[in-house]
Amino acid sequence: MRKQSIVTGEYYHIYNRGVDKRDIFSNEKDLHRFIESIIEFNQIDVIHSLTNLRKSQIAPEALSEPLVAIVVYCINPNHFHFVLKQLVDGGIAKFMQKLQAGYTSFFNQKESRTGVLFQGPFKSHHLHDDNYFNKIIGYVNNNDKVHNIPEDKKYLVFNSDHEYKSNDFTIVDKQEGSNILELFGGVQGFEKHCKEIISIIREERGKTSLLEDDNLPDSA
DSSP states (O other): OOOOOOOTTOEEEEEEEBGGGOOSOSSHHHHHHHHHHHHHTOSSSOOSOHHHHHHHTOOGGGSOOOSEEEEEEEEOSSEEEEEEEEOSTTHHHHHHHHHHHHHHHHHHHHHTOOSOOBSSSOEEEEOOSHHHHHHHHHHHHTGGGGSOOOGGGGGGOEETHHHHHHTOOSSSOHHHHHHHHHHTTSHHHHHHHHHHHHHHHHHHHOSOOTTOOOOOOOOO
């Protein structure tokens, strides 16, 4: 089957997990590195190394235009989700390549390992209508609550929910975040929507395990 092209200006659910369903973070430092990579690699200019970027002391406002607008996200111990709006042609592919390759290089060097860390480039689903968009937004924003994540790994969860609850956007694109809150009638309205979506999905799936994340909610 021919793979559909990602269209600039459209929204996509992007996700991936560790190869062989392995954890992609060993500790909180790894998680922080991944979060930092999300921010710094989301730009048109080429960045070969976060270490070199820090040494250059470039001010954040001097960085180039973003490749994607991040709407919601959830990082779990062994997989992650984004809803992204592509801002430039090829932006999502470039962002994901830089993010995953950069983090893999860091992780492999730290863990004295070689080879791939993620299960292929990434998976994508076009959010083709309003109902599907709304469902996936709620699903991704609180994705960790869909899974039975072990207590000793919950500190390796980081999602956009805290940005929406505080109405203070850092990783989430400010305009996209404001649009979402307006769409759902404010912070409480969006929180209510997310809770309802997670409840529906958990009921549909049963209490899914942490690793069973290939069955996405459909557009119905």
